[in-house]
Amino acid sequence: MYGMIGKITATPGQRDALARLLLSGSADMPGCLSYVVSEDLKDPDALWVAEAWDSKDSHAASLKLPAVRDAIAKARPLIAGFDAAAELKPIGGIGLGGK
Numbered sequence: 001m002y003g004m005i006g007k008i009t010a011t012p013g014q015r016d017a018l019a020r021l022l023l024s025g026s027a028d029m030p031g032c033l034s035y036v037v038s039e040d041l042k043d044p045d046a047l048w049v050a051e052a053w054d055s056k057d058s059h060a061a062s063l064k065l066p067a068v069r070d071a072i073a074k075a076r077p078l079i080a081g082f083d084a085a086a087e088l089k090p091i092g093g094i095g096l097g098g099k
Helices: 016-022 056-062 066-078
Strands: 002-010 032-039 045-053 077-086
Touching: 002 016, 002 056, 016 032, 016 045, 016 066, 032 056, 045 056, 066 077
Parallel strands: none
Antiparallel strands: 002 045, 002 077, 032 045
C-alpha cells in the first residue's frame, strides 16, 4: 500500500473553496482506499489531506484522471503553499481492510 499526508495552506479566506475543489475530484479514483480532507483547527487557512492507496502506481494514475486534473487546475490559484508532506506505507486501520 501507499499513503500520503500533507498540509496545504490556502490563500487567505479561500480554505472552504479549496476544500470543495479537492473533494470534487476525488469521487472516483481507482485504487484509492481513503481520501480525507480536514480543516486545521489552529490555522484558518490550512487543510490536511490524508490519502491511502492500494499502490503508488494507482496514486500516479489518479493524477491523469480528467476530474482530478480539472480540480487541480482550478485549485492552483487558491493555494498559498504546501507546508508539510510525508509519503507513508499504511499498515492497517479502519477502512483499509485491516492490511
